[in-house]
Amino acid sequence: MSLAFVFPGQGSQAPGMGRDLADAFPIARETFQEVDDALGQNLAKLMFEGPAEELTLTANAQPALMAVSVAVCRVLAKEGGFDLARRVALVAGHSLGEYSALTAAGTFDLATAARLLRLRGTAMQKAVPAGQGAMAALLGAEAEQAAAICAASEQGEAGREVVQVANDNGGGQVVISGAKAAVERAVEAAKAAGVKRAMLLPVSAPFHCAMMAPAADAMAEALAKAAMAHPAVPVVANVTAAPVSDPDAIRDLLVNQVTGTVRWRECVAAMVAAGCTTFAEVGAGKVLTGLMKRNAPEATALALNTPADIEAFLKGA
Known part of the structure; x- marks a missing residue:
């Protein structure tokens, strides 16, 4: 069995996200506090309580979703001794989820990822005037x-x-x-x-099209200054649907991703072709788990979201 971790994108956020993880696991609380400190905002309160309209704002939803995904990974490591570098063959994320995947694999530290996603969300929102x-x-x-x-x-x-x-x-x-x-x-x-x-x-904006060019420019500038390491496992990039491990290549792909197509169907096919038979969606919601049943019906798809999900996964891992 070859395992892939996949990380959700925007649309999976909902008030209450991450709250049961914070209640159950100190490492999850520490993760959310680290993101709050990096952003100078009580994002955790917004995640736990809403309101939904504020949580859905792109600049909030992007770091919030990443925070939940990374919290799950840290819980797996802390509570179950789960070694992502040894146990997971490939990682991939849908749009902003690519940052979650890279953070889980060690390319970005958590604070850097949170600040990049805050900038990414703000820049994408500003790129096109409302209504256009x-x-x-x-x-x-x-x-x-x-x-x-x-x-x-x-x-x-x-x-x-x-x-x-x-x-x-x-x-x-x-x-x-x-x-x-x-x-x-x-x-x-x-x-x-x-x-x-x-x-x-x-x-609120036309994401992943040429109109996002101003946001791509903003991300190019920010990523040029961001510390990046080789990921512990290769990440299957949205815009090429191919594994990549070189930080310079990853940087360029993340810039291209702002205006490019998220080739998720092909990303899944690439992971299946590489031998992945089990796909765990790490973080909020079950959107990618549902898509996996369409894209790779022969594979095992599961969601790692709640403490019960994590317990069941660690028992079978």
Whole structure:
């Protein structure tokens, strides 16, 4: 059995996240305090109690999700003697989850990751004025069809407008992103093409498209100054769907990720091809566990979120 750890992205946050871990494990409380100290904010209180609207803000959700994922990894190590470097073959994360994966594997220290994600969230929010961008889910579409729909929808009355595939999640779930008018045209085109369901998403900015270029520039500057080490295990990068261990390459890939497609379907396929048969989603929610059942139905998929999840995993590990 070859084990991969996967780390969730934005959308998995919810009030109450991490609270049961903090109640059960001192190392989890220490982890959340370390993030709070790095950010100069009581993020843990927001995670535990909400309100949901504030937790969902990109600048809060990104470090919060990373904090829960790293807390789970630290609990596994402290309570169960689980050695990630020895027991896990590959790590990968969905969008911001790539930072969680890299932190779990030792590329970033926790405080650095928290500050990078705070900057990333703030920069992504500022990159496009409110109301100018949009994202939409195309359910029942594959990436190639979605890309063709985007290409045909770029030209509008105002000229050429960005719309591109943001997330290829697999299992017929593709998310597109770009200028609001172009995304709306793509939604209508998808419906006309017989896509099962096409709908705008309630997001605050058009993530993972060319309109995020100002945020990519901000991350390039921040990552150039950030201390980075070789990860203890290779990380499968979002934008290449291939394992990488060199810090300089990782830095470039993280910059490209801001405007590039999250190739999650291909990331999972790469991990399966490398021999991974068990996938543990480390952190809040079960979004990736659900996707795993579509992308790799022959694999074992499980979520490590609650103290009970952790106990059961350590018993079987």
